[in-house]
Amino acid sequence: AQTVTQSQPEMSVQEAETVTLSCTYDTSESDYYLFWYKQPPSRQMILVIRQEAYKQQNATENRFSVNFQKAAKSFSLKISDSQLGDAAMYFCAYRSPYGGATNKLIFGTGTLLAVQP
Amino acid sequence: DAGVIQSPRHEVTEMGQEVTLRCKPISGHNSLFWYRQTMMRGLELLIYFNNNVPIDDSGMPEDRFSAKMPNASFSTLKIQPSEPRDSAVYFCASSEMANGYEQYFGPGTRLTVT
Numbered sequence: 001a002q003t004v005t006q007s008q009p010e011m012s013v014q015e016a017e018t019v020t021l022s023c024t025y026d027t028s029e030s031d032y033y034l035f036w037y038k039q040p041p042s043r044q045m046i047l048v049i050r051q052e053a054y055k056q057q058n059a060t061e062n063r064f065s066v067n068f069q070k071a072a073k074s075f076s077l078k079i080s081d082s083q084l085g086d087a088a089m090y091f092c093a094y095r096s097p098y099g100g101a102t103n104k105l106i107f108g109t110g111t112l113l114a115v116q117p
Numbered sequence: 118d119a120g121v122i123q124s125p126r127h128e129v130t131e132m133g134q135e136v137t138l139r140c141k142p143i144s145g146h147n148s149l150f151w152y153r154q155t156m157m158r159g160l161e162l163l164i165y166f167n168n169n170v171p172i173d174d175s176g177m178p179e180d181r182f183s184a185k186m187p188n189a190s191f192s193t194l195k196i197q198p199s200e201p202r203d204s205a206v207y208f209c210a211s212s213e214m215a216n217g218y219e220q221y222f223g224p225g226t227r228l229t230v231t
Contacts, residue, residue: 033219035219037222042224043206043224043225043227044222044224044225045208045210045222045225046222047219047220047221050219091160103148103165103167103172103173104150104162104165104173104176105150105152105160105162105210105220107159107160107161108159109159110159
């Protein structure tokens with residue numbers, strides 16, 4: 001079974017600085033999807049970024065980028081120029097590319113990010 | 118696009134009562150997911166529908182929980198009878214393709230069972 005591990009329960013960053021959130025996963029599949037979701041205090045789950053395992057190029061969305069290391073099964077999120085609105089719980093998630101019973105998202109336990117003004 | 122719509126946003130009920138949570142997926146999406154979020158267990162999938170048909174209900178905790186999707190634009194999650202340990206945030210999510218696309222979440226329903 002696949003597992004997702006986020007080893008940093010809490011992180012803090014100064015406004016305008018850069019922070020990296022860690023995520024590791026375990027799977028025997030060669031193809032899969034990885035995601036980072038943001039959950040602010042409003043509790044809405046917001047998709048931040050997606051990475052397909054078959055793509056070697058790291059995904060980027062504005063100030064958000066990932067460092068995807070397939071061999072190491074590592075998928076970290078880098079937030080550049082941090083803003084107060086980035087303060088939230090961040091979840092790393094894994095999904096098999098196949099349908100049926102494997103289509104669910106498997107979440108890590110989350111990292112609570114605080115942004116200091 | 119209105120996004121995934123869930124109702125109610127908050128529900129407080131007494132133990133033993135029936136609770137019904139509702140979800141309207143994004144128009145055109147053919148997959149719908151119900152997740153539960155608790156401090157103890159984090160985010161976990163309860164049940165997943167594809168084209169209105171339940172595909173995986175292995176996450177449904179017990180027979181007190183049931184879910185239906187009578188058409189492509191509506192789903193319900195029912196708990197009967199409710200218990201205090203059911204207190205959690207329940208999310209509905211939808212996606213465009215079962216195998217390809219990311220899941221978009223609704224705002225969640227915070228359920229408190231006293």
